[in-house]
Amino acid sequence: MSKFKKKAQTKQEIPTSSMPDVVFMLLFFFMVTTKMRETNINVEQRMPQATQLKKLAKKSLVAYLYVGAPKKAEEFGVEPKIQANDVFIETKGIIQWVNSEKAKQDEVDRDAITISLKVDNQAKRGLIADVETELRRANARKILYSANQKLEKDQ
């Protein structure tokens, strides 16, 4: 009987004194691995799916263009628009935008800039083609069609 008594006396509480340390560790992990959201995206962003995705090697050399129907349809209409740095721009403003993005980079890297096109599923090809023509004129010819990984059964 004494054996059972001894067992009953063991502590059953989980020590919580290290809980703050664990949580702080998690916190630091997220602080280091993530980046603050710089822009509010004002267009719809339902990414297309693809299998042949590539990662960008130099993340600092990327500029983002968001294309899609505006989220506030009553204010901006339903036609897809181009957003760059918090504002909507027209296609003819792209060259200027590319030049200002290039100016942020080191001089040697300027022509290696990649434009990441975050385009909504439902945006039309015509608008994207216009954007591409302007990007060609602005000499920013490396582009990335942002997409999510497609889950496939047979691969």
Next chain:
Amino acid sequence: MARSTPEIPNASMADIAFLLLTFFLMTTTVQSDKGLLMFLPPPPEALPPEDIEIQERNLYKIQINSSDKLLVEGNPWFEDNRKLTDQIKVFILNNGQDPASSDNPVKAIVSLKADRGTSHRIFVEILDAIQAAYHEIYAERAGVTIKDWREISSDPDNSQKPEWKELYDKGRGVRPDGGVEIPMNLSIAEPSKVGG
């Protein structure tokens, strides 16, 4: 020693830390810079105006109309993308065996033409199928998996992985004169304006 040692209550420490953690979780984004990499041609003004003659058999034509329907080599296409990838692979690696198909991989061009009204979703899907064909050929030649090949080709000049450059050249078949045996000849035509 009657003086009691002042103590900060630390029972709420975990709560505070959780609050901070939640804040960062909500305000930050995990950067997902993944997608289909493409190189655009020089601006239309800089291109030479002459017409370049391309033989019909060296061109694999894929067209998409404004209601997202496909026309592959002039015929309506109802199969899945996997089959399209396989057909493109056969086309690229034909090397003159079938007189109706490409002469060699250097001459073989895959042309993708969309309409202004084509949705981005289907465009990316087809572009994906075309790139899959090339990546599979490259990966097989280099003797790596397709996933590894995509990683290698994203950054062939990686300074930490000197062997990548070699594999990258092997996959594409770089000749001593600098030419490539199997270049990714992907032509994206100006979209038509039938349905906008």
